[in-house]
Amino acid sequence: MRHLVQAAGLLPATEAAPPEYVETVFDGIAEGFNAHLVELGYRIPGLLRTALLRHVPDDDRSIGPTLDLGCGTGMAAVALSDRRFEELVGVDLSERMLCQAAATGLYHRLVKGELREALTERSAYWTFVIAADVLCYFGSLEEIFASAHTALREGGMFIFSVEEWEAGQNGDKWSLSRLARYQHKLPYVSRAAEAAGFSIATLQPDILRNEDGQPVRGAIVALRRS
Numbered sequence: 001m002r003h004l005v006q007a008a009g010l011l012p013a014t015e016a017a018p019p020e021y022v023e024t025v026f027d028g029i030a031e032g033f034n035a036h037l038v039e040l041g042y043r044i045p046g047l048l049r050t051a052l053l054r055h056v057p058d059d060d061r062s063i064g065p066t067l068d069l070g071c072g073t074g075m076a077a078v079a080l081s082d083r084r085f086e087e088l089v090g091v092d093l094s095e096r097m098l099c100q101a102a103a104t105g106l107y108h109r110l111v112k113g114e115l116r117e118a119l120t121e122r123s124a125y126w127t128f129v130i131a132a133d134v135l136c137y138f139g140s141l142e143e144i145f146a147s148a149h150t151a152l153r154e155g156g157m158f159i160f161s162v163e164e165w166e167a168g169q170n171g172d173k174w175s176l177s178r179l180a181r182y183q184h185k186l187p188y189v190s191r192a193a194e195a196a197g198f199s200i201a202t203l204q205p206d207i208l209r210n211e212d213g214q215p216v217r218g219a220i221v222a223l224r225r226s
């Protein structure tokens with residue numbers, strides 16, 4: 001409730017959505033989730049697929065260990081289901097979302113938990129860390145970027161979407177929208193990524209989905225640990 005009150009602008013926003021809020025919301029909407037996103041013209045899994053495959057050799061070899069943060073029902077895995085993964089692990093706070101991800105049969109392992117903890121479990125291990133429509137539950141990105149940098153092997157990539165906090169509004173980092181999702185200024189995303197030690201391979205503005213008949217603008221970002 002506190003998070004929703006903050007989204008209404010009646011209290012200052014905290015730096016991330018509380019895990020209890022995320023778990024309750026997604027357990028509640030898991031059943032109709034995929035159909036609802038198709039209705040919204042949800043494009044992120046397809047855009048993320050394109051961004052990831054740009055960095056994979058175009059042959060039969062399998063893709064290295066990949067961690068899908070906030071995997072939800074597994075839509076990113078479905079978008080990449082024509083490719084073989086050495087290891088594909090999904091992590092999410094919502095048990096009901098994870099049940100649907102399990103039903104895809106595409107993950108080697110699914111973990112119920114907080115993505116910031118999952119990121120600290122292994123160092124210099126993952127080839128890809130991906131986050132499709134998940135950083136909208138975080139305002140400050142510094143901690144996630146630092147952990148993702150440590151978790152990735154050299155040359156590994158962190159590929160994710162962000163919703164854009166439009167130019168012209170006050171503030172230079174992030175804002176909590178009335179839909180209780182965090183939106184980010186793209187220059188802030190670049191600054192925080194570079195401060196964590198990443199080089200920016202791509203920061204591609206795009207339309208992510210529609211909301212109330214209006215396009216939601218954001219970007220697909222690919223960061224490389226060099």
Ligand SMILES: C[S@@+](CC[C@H](N)C(=O)[O-])C[C@H]1O[C@@H](n2cnc3c(N)ncnc32)[C@H](O)[C@@H]1O
Pocket residue numbers: 019022023026044045069070071072073074075076091092093094097113114115116131132133134137
């Ligand atoms: C909008 S859904 C996107 C799901 C999926 N990535 C997709 O593209 O369909 C966001 C997902 O992130 C999960 N999530 C949000 N914050 C999280 C956190 N701190 N730790 C783990 N999962 C989180 C939610 O439970 C939810 O399943």
